[in-house]
Amino acid sequence: MKNGMVQRREFIKTLGCLPPALAFAGCGSDSNNGAEQNTPGMKSLRKKAAHRKRRMIMNNDGNDYSRAPEGFSVNPESFLNMRSTPLVGSHVDAVFYCTGVFNVYTHKSDETELRTMMSSGSHYVHELIKQGTDSLELMTGFCHEHNMECFWSMRMNDNHDSGKNYEYLLSEWKRNHPELLMGKRGDEFSFTRGKWSMVDYSRQEVRDKVFRILEDVASRYDVDGIEYDFFRHPAYFKPQMFGEPVTQEHCDMMTGLLGRIRQMTEYIAAKRGRPMLIACRVPDSVDYCRAMGLDLEKWLADDLVDIVSGPGYFKLEPWENFAELGKRYDVPVYACFVSRRIMGGGEPEEGTAIKYWRGEALNAWNAGVDGIYTFNRFNPNDQLFRELGNPELLKTLDRIDQVSYAGSSGYLDPGYWLKDGRDYIIKG
Numbered sequence: 417m418k419n420g421m422v423q424r425r426e427f428i429k430t431l432g433c434l435p436p437a438l439a440f441a442g443c444g445s446d447s448n449n450g451a452e453q454n455t456p457g458m459k460s461l462r463k464k465a466a467h468r469k470r471r472m473i474m475n476n477d478g479n480d481y482s483r484a485p486e487g488f489s490v491n492p493e494s495f496l497n498m499r500s501t502p503l504v505g506s507h508v509d510a511v512f513y514c515t516g517v518f519n520v521y522t523h524k525s526d527e528t529e530l531r532t533m534m535s536s537g538s539h540y541v542h543e544l545i546k547q548g549t550d551s552l553e554l555m556t557g558f559c560h561e562h563n564m565e566c567f568w569s570m571r572m573n574d575n576h577d578s579g580k581n582y583e584y585l586l587s588e589w590k591r592n593h594p595e596l597l598m599g600k601r602g603d604e605f606s607f608t609r610g611k612w613s614m615v616d617y618s619r620q621e622v623r624d625k626v627f628r629i630l631e632d633v634a635s636r637y638d639v640d641g642i643e644y645d646f647f648r649h650p651a652y653f654k655p656q657m658f659g660e661p662v663t664q665e666h667c668d669m670m671t672g673l674l675g676r677i678r679q680m681t682e683y684i685a686a687k688r689g690r691p692m693l694i695a696c697r698v699p700d701s702v703d704y705c706r707a708m709g710l711d712l713e714k715w716l717a718d719d720l721v722d723i724v725s726g727p728g729y730f731k732l733e734p735w736e737n738f739a740e741l742g743k744r745y746d747v748p749v750y751a752c753f754v755s756r757r758i759m760g761g762g763e764p765e766e767g768t769a770i771k772y773w774r775g776e777a778l779n780a781w782n783a784g785v786d787g788i789y790t791f792n793r794f795n796p797n798d799q800l801f802r803e804l805g806n807p808e809l810l811k812t813l814d815r816i817d818q819v820s821y822a823g824s825s826g827y828l829d830p831g832y833w834l835k836d837g838r839d840y841i842i843k844g
Contacts, residue, residue, distance in 0.1 A: 446623060446672030458682060459719075462691035465640075466722040466748060468565070471507040471805025473725065473750055473789040475569060475645075475697075476500070476555070477514050490543035492554050499551075500558050502796040507805025509787075510565035512643050512695070513555045517574040518615065519587040519629065523552040527632040529587050556638050567695060568633045569643040572626070573652055575611040586613060589625070596622050598657055605657040607833055608649075617652040617709070618666060623673045631680050634692060641693030642681070644674075644721075646710055647728035647752075650699060650833050653709045659835040666709040674720045695723035697752060697789075701732040702741070704830065704840040716745035725750040725789045729757055730822035730830045734844030735783030742786065750789040751780035753804075756828060758820045773800055774815035781807035819844065 476499065488494065500511065515521040519528045522541040531541070541551050552568065559566035577585040578601075590597060596619050599605070599612035608614070615622045630642055651657060653666045674694075681692040698705050698712055705712040715721050724747055726738065735751060742749035758772050777788050788804045803809060822830050822841055830837030 446620075446669065446676050458685055458691060462685070462693060462722060463746075465691045466693055468509075470509040470565070470748075470750070470787045472787060472801060473510045473512055474503070474508045474793070474801065475512045475514065475789065475791045476794065477569075477792055488540065490540040491547065492544065492549060495540065495544060495551065495554060496558050500555065500796055503564075503801060504562050506796075506801040507803070508564065508801050509805075510567065510640075511555060511559055512567045512569040512789075513552060514569040514571060514645070515552055517571055517576055517585050517587075519589045519625070520577075520585055523550045523633075523637075525632050525636070527628055529589065532584055552633070552637055552639075559640075560638070565640040566638075567641040567643045567693070568637065568639050569645050569697075570626075570630060570633075571645045571648040573614045573617075573646075573649055575608070575614050575649045575651075578611045578613040590615075593621070595619075598651075598654060606659045607831075607835060608651050608657055609832070611649070611651065611657075614649070614651055616654055617670060617673075618654065623669065626673065627676055627680070630677055634681055634684050639692070641695055641722070642677075643695040643697065643725075646696060646698045646705075647726070648697075650708060650728075656708060656834060662707060662709045667706060667711040667714075670709050671711050671714055671718070671720070674715060675718070678720050693722040694720070695725060696721045697725040697728065699730075699732060699830070699840075700727040700738045701840045701842075704732055704834065704837065707834055707840075713745075716741075716747055721747070723748055723750070725752045727752055727757075728754055728791065729827045731757060731820060732822065732830060732840045733842045735780045735785060735819065736844065737842070739784030743784070748786040750787045751777070751785040752789040752791055753777065754791045755793070757823070758818075760820065760823060760828075768816075770800065771814055771816040772818060772820075774803060774810050774813050775817040776819060777804040778807055778810040778815065779817060779819050781810070 515523045516531050520531050521528050522531050524530060524545050544550050544554065556566040576582045577587070577590070590613060594600060596615055597612065598614045598616055601612055603612040604610050617623060633639065634642055652670065653662050655662050678694065681694060685692040696715070698710060702712050724742060738749055738751070753773060753776065755769070758776055759769055780788065790800070790804070793800065803813060821843055822828060822838065826832055830840060
């Protein structure tokens with residue numbers, strides 16, 4: 417493991433000598449023309465990799481902060497046994513691995529901050545670092561050993577650190593740059609309520625920081641791709657927080673950032689000799705996305721993302737619309753399932769809940785999606801990882817057929833995040 421980490425450090429040094437077309441890493445200049453840097457050969461390989469069969473994608477959602485159970489012996493084998501080893505033989509063909517919240521992660525980096533220990537107990541990911549490895553390196557190695565993909569998933573504006581009970585998640589970078597946040601502690605907004613600690617993407621300094629975070633992971637870890645998780649959480653520009661319009665200028669800022677990141681990943685892909693994919697998780701309405709400053713259709717038209725997953729807490733349109741979007745732009749799309757949406761915010765007995773998951777998965781498959789994406793399901797022994805990726809199997813299982821849309825309160829309500837957000841609901 418130590419040799420691998422040394423190799424990553426040596427590789428990142430080469431990025432300090434980028435050719436003129438790619439000398440954007442620290443200059444604070446976004447580009448809208450990331451696709452122009454694609455070489456024809458690498459683009460062809462990337463398209464082929466994007467359309468690889470993925471029955472299921474498991475978003476392993478930053479759950480590494482848990483304290484180790486009493487008597488738990490921390491080592492790579494025990495970590496993988498708890499997190500991923502039981503996935504072998506399941507329908508999971510890709511792990512989208514999230515290691516924390518904005519700038520606070522459980523992988524080691526000189527760019528970002530290491531997640532601090534909890535108030536008591538042993539933080540086992542710190543133990544892994546002492547042993548010369550970390551959670552992300554172990555996860556990429558595991559996935560490749562078992563013919564799975566491993567993406568690093570970045571929560572683009574996670575707001576857990578707005579809460580009083582999550583003070584330990586607020587990064588020093590945010591503490592040192594309060595002017596780059598949506599507000600200050602105690603502020604209440606018309607939309608998103610008290611999510612003051614979210615970063616403001618209209619600031620070049622924020623976009624530069626996001627770029628550096630992603631460049632750091634892409635250049636140091638053997639990931640198959642990166643994911644922009646725009647659903648965790650869906651607010652990026654200040655006007656949205658006050659119920660005011662997010663403009664085309666805001667959209668162009670975000671598109672420029674994505675173009676710049678595409679240039680960077682293509683350069684790294686050429687250096688290592690294999691593609692690096694870019695995925696995104698977004699609301700399943702292009703109009704809702706645009707109202708937030710996420711110009712999804714332009715991203716697809718300009719070849720800035722390779723895989724699209726959605727939705728999340730709420731769903732806005734029939735699965736058929738989402739599948740058609742992918743076909744229109746020759747991009748695979750994955751139906752994202754979150755328990756809080758599927759169960760309407762409630763949690764019935766697991767036997768009943770499983771029937772809802774099965775039914776909605778079959779409906780999504782029948783609508784033409786390319787696979788199933790799970791969020792907030794962490795147990796690698798979960799039987800659903802051996803069921804949801806096979807529509808023929810689902811037809812034979814006990815299920816409750818449904819398509820779940822939006823809730824009426826809190827995170828499950830599209831109007832919680834965006835003014836008139838419920839107007840975007842188009843049920844089939």
